[in-house]
Amino acid sequence: MRVLFERTRGLTSKPFHYCPGCTHGIIHRLVAEVLVELDVLEKTVGVCPVGCAVFAYEYFNCDMIEAAHGRAPAVATGVKRVLPDRVVFTYQGDGDLAAIGTAEIVHAAARGEKITTIFVNNAVYGMTGGQMAPTTLLGQKTTTTPFGRRAEEAGYPLRVAEMLATIEGAAYVARVAVNSPKNVIQAKRVIRRAFEVQLANLGFSLVEVLSTCPTNWGMNPPEALRWLEEKMIPVYPLGEFKVPREEREHA
Amino acid sequence: MRVLFERTRGLTSKPFHYCPGCTHGIIHRLVAEVLVELDVLEKTVGVCPVGCAVFAYEYFNCDMIEAAHGRAPAVATGVKRVLPDRVVFTYQGDGDLAAIGTAEIVHAAARGEKITTIFVNNAVYGMTGGQMAPTTLLGQKTTTTPFGRRAEEAGYPLRVAEMLATIEGAAYVARVAVNSPKNVIQAKRVIRRAFEVQLANLGFSLVEVLSTCPTNWGMNPPEALRWLEEKMIPVYPLGEFKVPREEREHA
Amino acid sequence: MVFDRERCKGCELCVTVCPRKILTLSPDLNSLGFHPAMITDASRCTGCCFCALMCPDVVITVLREEGEDAARADEG
Amino acid sequence: MVFDRERCKGCELCVTVCPRKILTLSPDLNSLGFHPAMITDASRCTGCCFCALMCPDVVITVLREEGEDAARADEG
Amino acid sequence: MPRVLMKGNEAFGEGAIRAGCRYFFGYPITPQSELPHYLARRLPEVGGVYLQAESEVAAINMVYGAAAAGARVMTSSSSPGISLMQEGISYLAGAELPCVIVNVMRGGPGLGNIAPAQSDYFQAVKGGGHGDYRLLCLAPSSVQEILDLMGLAFDLADKYRNPVMVLGDGILGQMMEPVELPPYSGELELPPKPWATTGTAGRGTRNIINSLYIEPEELEAVNLRLRAKYQRMEEEEKRWETYLLEEAELVLVAFGTMARVARAAVERLREEGIAAGLIRPITLYPFPDAPFHAAFSRARAFLVVEMNLGQMVEDVRLTVEGRCPVHFYGRTGGVVPTVAEVVNFAKEVWQKL
Amino acid sequence: MPRVLMKGNEAFGEGAIRAGCRYFFGYPITPQSELPHYLARRLPEVGGVYLQAESEVAAINMVYGAAAAGARVMTSSSSPGISLMQEGISYLAGAELPCVIVNVMRGGPGLGNIAPAQSDYFQAVKGGGHGDYRLLCLAPSSVQEILDLMGLAFDLADKYRNPVMVLGDGILGQMMEPVELPPYSGELELPPKPWATTGTAGRGTRNIINSLYIEPEELEAVNLRLRAKYQRMEEEEKRWETYLLEEAELVLVAFGTMARVARAAVERLREEGIAAGLIRPITLYPFPDAPFHAAFSRARAFLVVEMNLGQMVEDVRLTVEGRCPVHFYGRTGGVVPTVAEVVNFAKEVWQKL
Amino acid sequence: MLEEVLLAGFGGQGILSAGMLLAQAGMAHGLHVAWIPSYGPEMRGGTANCGVTLSDRPISCPLVTEPTTLLAMNQPSLDKFAPKVKPGGLIIYNSSLARWDGELGLGRRLLGLDATAQAEAIGNVRVAVNVLVGAFIALTQIIPLERVKEALRVVLPPHRHHLIAANEKALEVGASLALAKVGEGIALR
Amino acid sequence: MLEEVLLAGFGGQGILSAGMLLAQAGMAHGLHVAWIPSYGPEMRGGTANCGVTLSDRPISCPLVTEPTTLLAMNQPSLDKFAPKVKPGGLIIYNSSLARWDGELGLGRRLLGLDATAQAEAIGNVRVAVNVLVGAFIALTQIIPLERVKEALRVVLPPHRHHLIAANEKALEVGASLALAKVGEGIALR
Numbered sequence A, B: 001m002r003v004l005f006e007r008t009r010g011l012t013s014k015p016f017h018y019c020p021g022c023t024h025g026i027i028h029r030l031v032a033e034v035l036v037e038l039d040v041l042e043k044t045v046g047v048c049p050v051g052c053a054v055f056a057y058e059y060f061n062c063d064m065i066e067a068a069h070g071r072a073p074a075v076a077t078g079v080k081r082v083l084p085d086r087v088v089f090t091y092q093g094d095g096d097l098a099a100i101g102t103a104e105i106v107h108a109a110a111r112g113e114k115i116t117t118i119f120v121n122n123a124v125y126g127m128t129g130g131q132m133a134p135t136t137l138l139g140q141k142t143t144t145t146p147f148g149r150r151a152e153e154a155g156y157p158l159r160v161a162e163m164l165a166t167i168e169g170a171a172y173v174a175r176v177a178v179n180s181p182k183n184v185i186q187a188k189r190v191i192r193r194a195f196e197v198q199l200a201n202l203g204f205s206l207v208e209v210l211s212t213c214p215t216n217w218g219m220n221p222p223e224a225l226r227w228l229e230e231k232m233i234p235v236y237p238l239g240e241f242k243v244p245r246e247e248r249e250h251a
Numbered sequence C, D: 001m002v003f004d005r006e007r008c009k010g011c012e013l014c015v016t017v018c019p020r021k022i023l024t025l026s027p028d029l030n031s032l033g034f035h036p037a038m039i040t041d042a043s044r045c046t047g048c049c050f051c052a053l054m055c056p057d058v059v060i061t062v063l064r065e066e067g068e069d070a071a072r073a074d075e076g
Numbered sequence E, F: 001m002p003r004v005l006m007k008g009n010e011a012f013g014e015g016a017i018r019a020g021c022r023y024f025f026g027y028p029i030t031p032q033s034e035l036p037h038y039l040a041r042r043l044p045e046v047g048g049v050y051l052q053a054e055s056e057v058a059a060i061n062m063v064y065g066a067a068a069a070g071a072r073v074m075t076s077s078s079s080p081g082i083s084l085m086q087e088g089i090s091y092l093a094g095a096e097l098p099c100v101i102v103n104v105m106r107g108g109p110g111l112g113n114i115a116p117a118q119s120d121y122f123q124a125v126k127g128g129g130h131g132d133y134r135l136l137c138l139a140p141s142s143v144q145e146i147l148d149l150m151g152l153a154f155d156l157a158d159k160y161r162n163p164v165m166v167l168g169d170g171i172l173g174q175m176m177e178p179v180e181l182p183p184y185s186g187e188l189e190l191p192p193k194p195w196a197t198t199g200t201a202g203r204g205t206r207n208i209i210n211s212l213y214i215e216p217e218e219l220e221a222v223n224l225r226l227r228a229k230y231q232r233m234e235e236e237e238k239r240w241e242t243y244l245l246e247e248a249e250l251v252l253v254a255f256g257t258m259a260r261v262a263r264a265a266v267e268r269l270r271e272e273g274i275a276a277g278l279i280r281p282i283t284l285y286p287f288p289d290a291p292f293h294a295a296f297s298r299a300r301a302f303l304v305v306e307m308n309l310g311q312m313v314e315d316v317r318l319t320v321e322g323r324c325p326v327h328f329y330g331r332t333g334g335v336v337p338t339v340a341e342v343v344n345f346a347k348e349v350w351q352k353l
Numbered sequence G, H: 001m002l003e004e005v006l007l008a009g010f011g012g013q014g015i016l017s018a019g020m021l022l023a024q025a026g027m028a029h030g031l032h033v034a035w036i037p038s039y040g041p042e043m044r045g046g047t048a049n050c051g052v053t054l055s056d057r058p059i060s061c062p063l064v065t066e067p068t069t070l071l072a073m074n075q076p077s078l079d080k081f082a083p084k085v086k087p088g089g090l091i092i093y094n095s096s097l098a099r100w101d102g103e104l105g106l107g108r109r110l111l112g113l114d115a116t117a118q119a120e121a122i123g124n125v126r127v128a129v130n131v132l133v134g135a136f137i138a139l140t141q142i143i144p145l146e147r148v149k150e151a152l153r154v155v156l157p158p159h160r161h162h163l164i165a166a167n168e169k170a171l172e173v174g175a176s177l178a179l180a181k182v183g184e185g186i187a188l189r
Ligand SMILES: Cc1ncc(C[n+]2csc(CCOP(=O)(O)OP(=O)(O)O)c2C)c(N)n1
Pocket: A049, A050, A051, A052, A053, A069, A092, A093, A094, A095, A096, A097, A120, A122, A124, A125, A126, A127, A128, A133, A213, E027, E028, E029, E030, E056, E080, E081, E084
């Protein structure tokens, strides 16, 4: 018997609490697999957000810290400065990272902090009941944009990867999606790359992952994958927005 | 007798408290002149930062609000939403705007808030005694980088104009300097432009002004102008980074 | 293929992405109250692992008899 | 040209930018303890206003007799 | 009067609208999110602005701006979010800007949980921010009272040019009760705010909103002016409710949701022949001392019950000043004491008297 | 022992270094900036890390991360900055992370000014953040004591796994006094922290730092564990100093800089034949009640003097519980009461006794 | 008269709305009412429950800690809350998804109705909870069934008004099944 | 013995360092000392002042509110602080930049020295304040002048040690001018 696919030991055995079809689970698995494949699980410290992934400390099979809402990059900075030879990552939603935690992520990038951020963009605040996020699309209905997001009152979707790519200390910035097997495979490659950048001490790395929230989008899970593909990707194009300087020079 | 140059009524008669040769004074004058020339002084509400310009409410001859450190864009948002037909501006230093106030400025831009921000980048925290700012140059000595700023520990200078220009709601983003009469004239033109963008309801506008801090740079004022020219401008190139969509289309 | 029935939330993502359309939800409920996914015709599975890649709850283990790969390859 | 002596902080920015080099700091102190700027040869002033543009303390008013402009233009 | 079933969180919102509040700046957090949801729908209907801020820090500073511009304005949050607002609240108090802040308290410290709690009492009444300021603090205990006190909150905020905090908890926010809702009459005549920064046009003089006074003597003068306001509040604004207090020998003291439980406990104790009564502070600051003074003649003990480990009990002890024993019963972390628990504890106290 | 002249702000830094603290995260603010300036120079010398955060909010959360990683770590700020840290402080307490927070208090509320003040007492000792937590709070009153108490602060933080706040004020931070500075002996043997999140390598089990307990009963259990710690602090950590207390009939109570002024006032009162004495709490939480109990037999009145409008006086009143009158004299907004003022006020109190 | 009803089940079974329906009907009938949800961690698909107090006197404590009636829509809810019901209280549960084998005692009355099956028969599983509500109304007579039906119009949002008939049907089915069982005599466990 | 000295002048006149010099020398001489700056708004070029307490007993209150001696380097400082000096106290001021025309009374002694001019003669205006310090030392004899000179080495940062000679000179000039004036009799105003 050959095992083509099995549960990674990077995850604990605890079942996820996420809603049916929520792709947070896929992203968890990818990160855990990468940590195992790079053989760094035992020297990794992860930092959880406040958001649906608030219980991530129950799932990642490594030391974990629960941070205050939006402050994971600051917490990770504290850890990394004390333990520069450990692998430190944050896992954050778009409310956590792109709203309340804007200053912390911008400055972790500006400092070239040698941490990796997994940024889950699902265009909504999941945990608190589907309010508008900075990444909510124009026209999208949420509990706080009941008539659809209008730029006039509620502003425009924030493109985090593009914004952070302008920052010198950010060594690697990319956007992926987990809406299809192909994209999942690519997402894993990119997440691995981000951790490799950290291991090579090249600076800050961030992967923005487009993810679904079937519950708050008011769709069934397969519909949500389609919505991601059709509505989100055009606004949030996939790709690498910044690669380490060396690689750029060789390119 | 013809008056070629006289003190604008946009300023009160109160003498500035700034250090000798500090170009905060020039920037104050430019803003005040623009408000008068656009004939909006009486309907303007300005928001002061915490920083050397903390007493700006004593100088601008219009209604003024003193905001908490870094929060001027949030305060200005509150004002503008209540009084959408008034002209609202913030005046902020690089500690105020680019450090503690990062989230507030990014999101004022993302919302396309119809306010104008005058962002004074002097590469240092002036008021509190010359500590490193996010905009401090690599190698620059400050009271908290006594051996010169090293990217390894203290990160890289943050290019605010470039970063904000990636944001959709930011209608006008430009960088100017006040180190020479020519640049001062250009700075005024750009500041005027920024307020015109607000008056035309096109969205958020920001002018980054490279300014001197002779006191904390440890130079006399003419030397400081030269340092600005020779050291700062290469890192912070002048120019317009974002112009309103319509103008872009016509270009 | 092995499904960890009790972890499955019946989201149907595996069902949707299976190129062979050999996955479906079973009619009975697991103890969480969901209809768990199941395979209808294991013999047609190519081992592409799409289902496992997309399963948000890491429910699926994909196993394969040695030598099976070649046998299936010409099927599709 | 009029200098508001008591506002001047002797920073010398006006002195530095004057293309005619006709500005200097006066040897005496104002009540703030600064040597205020002054003009040495008003007749050579072209009214370019560089000094006023650069003065951070808005110390300088530049005035001009009507018709003076033409007279000066050819000087420089 | 039409009665409708309404959620506490919605009543905060509707009460605000009826008080003439047209501006809400806030950031979502459980268990108060129905409040922003409600206002996101309702404010545009009445020409108001609902704005979701990027954080609680931004929200409270937007409130500062809107208040400076002369508006009736509010924010709301729950415990961790209110902690983030402390600097801003201190600024509002220092600049004497009126506004209303709702805290629907949840379990702490830290991330804690989203269950109901009253463990932010100290923060609310002693000043969680820096400096010698105070918030006027109201504590409703039913949905109807939420609606009513929101109106009072805005009036008091304007009257004193001071931020007013309305303290609720997860239960108050989440529960539904019938409320009397007179047909909505539209715009109110609100007091003028000649100090507001609205542009100098038509006024001539400049208005400045500020809390910076670099000379200690000037800043002290501001603080003394604030203190004079607080003293005026202490004279004029203390509010409370009592229940069977006249002949009470065992006096329960509780606020908010906890007062509902305590009232039921008093009923049961009375059934069992124990002369219990209740003081329910409605203003937490200023703390109502009068009912205590009224109770001293007969009271043999006070029993403070709270959803925390003992906070308001300090104000009770400061009021009682050793005149008779003050007992405390509290649960925390989101656990709500049951009527039975309170009754049992009260009986223990009673037996030992 | 070599004596050197040292600034209070530098003593905070040097004291930390000698206590084995190697990590500082902070944001500049007057009147404490010499502390970060000092550490920016000094920490690299001893292999430590000085990091200027983008804000106080970030700073306290970096402290959270570094403490989670097992380090001795500190931050410092002044009043408005400390207000911004309240959420983070509540998280540190909830997750039981040891660290030291210095507040060099200045005039408030709001932006206030940069003159010395003590108006953040409530915030420090009652919990400015949300939830039922407490900070152990130390109040030095000389530069030498700053140096000494910083060592104690780190030890207590580790002993209790609780944040410790050291309260100074603008004068303490800015003034220079001679201190005894033994030659620096280098690395300390620090207690192991097996709970720290340092990676599972060599440990096998996972460590988790967390303050979220979604079940109320679990969160209550955490709170009760915290309370047990606080009770232990109350038993073991109360610290104070008295001056001429034994025969004192008029007992002055003051902390920090104000205690220096009060001590001089006691001297003058004694010269004038008034039996004055002084209680100087060194721990503000836990509040030292023992010296009060010792004083009751002779004391005819207490006089609390503070650089605020009356905050510690509440703890004094809670301790005295009506046994004898408690008077208060305070200045605020950065005004420091002079010895003469305190003496005059004390004489008024004395005459009315 | 004081009824403290606890409704419990899976999220998605309409527990909270059913509680609101009772509260709305009670209010319309002139009773004092209160409704309190338990709002757990915002995990979807978890359990949901709410308490409804119905009384002819002002309600001091709106919290339902010892219910006089439990309406349990699934097994975990029945297991968890049945022991909390007041002595002499009433327990009605969805026998399509739960069974009770244990001991209860203290005079509590226990009634199982195959609510899910009945709802499927009606044509909409989501009305199952109202089978239990109908039974409760029939057994306690605390509010006329008509009032409850009228309350549907208030509680259901307009775009759900096409479901009113199915909901009414569920209420009726529950009521008649319960009355039939009463005829048979409800188990005293 | 208790001296509470207030030093005041423009920012940039070296007021704070001069105070530290006194404190350092006092400590070296075995006195109890304390130094407190007034750190006004961080406006550059404003005024600066500091208080130095020198005592043979432990210092209870280190704040200098009623100085026994005032060293005033400019007009605003002299105007502001002279009236606060203790009865019988000493005021030494920089007569190059300030003059005193008012009344003082209470036995306060007043001495003007042209410190700025003297410092210019020495070749460095920035040592002017030490002319006043030297005068203070000479008049009070509280610390030997040698101790003060030694303290320069501690107080001045190494890259300023080339200024030690000029500072010593200023101290000496101040001391001898003061003694000379004492000979002439210091004005009692
Ligand atoms: C200071 C603070 N503010 C607000 C909250 C409430 N809150 C919890 S999670 C969250 C947003 C979650 O959205 P996101 O980060 O997009 O993650 P998701 O749930 O969508 O995965 C908010 C606002 C909080 N816990 N703390």
